[in-house]
Amino acid sequence: MSIATPTQTAAGSRIRYVALAGNPNSGKTTLFNALTGLRHRVGNYPGVTVERREGRLAGNDITVLDLPGTYSLNARSPDEEIARDALLGRHPPVPELVIVVVDASNLERNLYLVTQVMDLGLPVVLCLNMTDQAERVGLQIDIQTLERELGIPVIPTVASRGKGLDDLRMLLQGAPPSLPVRRWRLPEAMKAEVVELAHLLVEERLCAPESAFFTALALLSDATGLSVIQNHPRARAAVDRAWQRLEAADVDPQSAPVEARYEWIKGICDRATRQGEIPITWSDRVDRIATHKVWGFVLFFALMALIFQAIFTWAQAPMSWIETAQTWLGEQAGALLPQGDLRSLVVDGVIAGVGGVIVFLPQILCLFFFIGLLEDSGYMARAAFVMDRLMSKVGLHGKSFIPLLSSFACAIPGIMATRTIENRRDRMATILVAPLMSCSARLPIYTLLIAGFIPATRLWGGISLPAAVMVSLYLLGLTAALLMALLFKRTLFRGEAPLFLMELPPYKLPAMRTVLLQTWERGSHFLRRAGTIILAISILLWFAMKYPGSPSQSDAARLQQSVAGRAGRLLEPVIRPFGMDWKVGIGILGSFAAREVFVTTMAIVYNVEDGDEERQSVSVRQQMREEIDPATRKPRFTPAAAAALMVFYVLAMQCVSTMAVVRRETGSWKWPLFQWAYMFVLAWTGATAVFHLGRLLGLG
């Protein structure tokens, strides 16, 4: 029977394309990095945002594909679907060999995936990784027995220390091993059904003969896979008939294959392993603290405070270097180019625009470095474990916490960090609300408005009013984010509650190489992908603020008659309900490039002489205070209006870089546009309400 027991071998041919599969936490990525070094590139699978990581094996022409970690080929997330589809050859090229990376200290569950991969009709090699960890927990594994029982080559490794990699490389030099033979036993009744359906699938050309058994079994055991044969009534009917017969035979098609695989695995483990005394590992001891009722939270918040400290203070030095470099570059370009529009385009448009985004790179790298440490050490899963209850109250996952927290620094790394959330609905809800957290680019605007319009009096208890306002702005953003998350989970992303099945892997020392590589990868990805869009938008905005007009005019006059100036006037009726005029309209438009640009744009609008940022902020503040509303002959910027503008900036998504990243992470412009729109509505409503409330209270 060619379907049930594949016999052909690929002997003689050379291996050129190898896929790495494995459970999460099996050390697969560490092995990938060790095998390929820096010779790899990261792309995307078509239509999804799952990363496709490929690399060259040192010293020859073998390409290695790092598949997303998965517990099973019955996929439950986009990542897992990619892993399955790549192995089934739906994302060509088809691998000529699959290396399944297995955590040796967690053999039984890891072997489950191995038994599935062995059904695919591809040569399989088992990489028994983290053998040092297995020894530490008192587990002895007899490699020869394991090899014989499984019927595939087994290579023991410790990828983090480079042990066993030469054996693996050697094996890849030769011809692929012969195809694995299925040795686990389905109940006869079910096996007959699977074989029959497999024949039908091949006959109908719905799948290749090599993977027909796997596909037939997946269809029978997992109703969610049926969409594949929706338009094939014959196959659909065959599945239904098979289910009826199985029910009559009292076979549960979902449980039977899982039980059969585990039964086989149990037998293998009994013969190939010996469990010595299980020592109490330091991992257990750490966990007693890390998940303790009190200390668990203390540790969690201490770590978060450390990360925040790093993002806000340690990243400051490199950020100011970038700013200095940017100023220097601007001066050099200014000296080289003649006075005029070209110089302004290069200096104010390109260099200032792109520099305004690159300046966030140190924060982004910093954050990803810490996230990498937390993930690789195993703490990230504990953080999710500790925080899940709180986050689930607004329908989010424990893993949503860190992206949201990161967004206080900048929404861009926050949104990129949502990749750790497997469930799409949870991830989307987190992405949609992340920009509501007050990022560091809003701070200059808050400072400007608070210093200008909030009297520096003290409330009862001696708390200064400006400080209280600042804190309430942050709280407003946070509250809005949580409420919107709840709303989105109840409306847009409703559905079956996502699974919170998460492994708590033993703690280990993070592999620096993996962490640094990952940090670098994400940082450079951000620069390349977001950078190009931001460059384009910076140039567009520059033109909008300069044309039509001529360089002979004053900057203020030119801005007023430019496209942006006219758009500011057009915007006036929209923002008048919360007390703003066209000048602020221009400021709001200009701050699309980056929020802190608001201060600079207002400086141009008010024709403030150039100076350093602080002086600029002070003079803009004065100008705003002296501004008289021609209709009422009273100051335009009352405390009520200033409060309204602050609320607007808390809630509005005035950031084109974030929109570019959301587009990248969600794969379409639909989501960033929706996000911009809902946040604008929220901001407009909030600002208008605050403005009128303030007037009622006599503040306007």
Added chain:
Amino acid sequence: MGECSLSKLAPGQSGRVRRIDGQGSARQRLQELGLIRGTLVRFVRAAPLGDPIEVRVRGYNLSLRRQEADAVIVEREKQG
């Protein structure tokens, strides 16, 4: 003694899986992670706020929400 859901075990207490109620992906994934009929599973601890819980099964630690653990019906093992 007797049957109860996994979420009802006390910290440190073990049980043997009898069946998993419900259907669909949750049930399948629980089984694929090793919680099948006859598997020994130990309740390690609950998270600081009571939910989710951590269990030990087949030599590794798994966390799941109480709602998911409710579907896993176990036979309590004798202490000791």
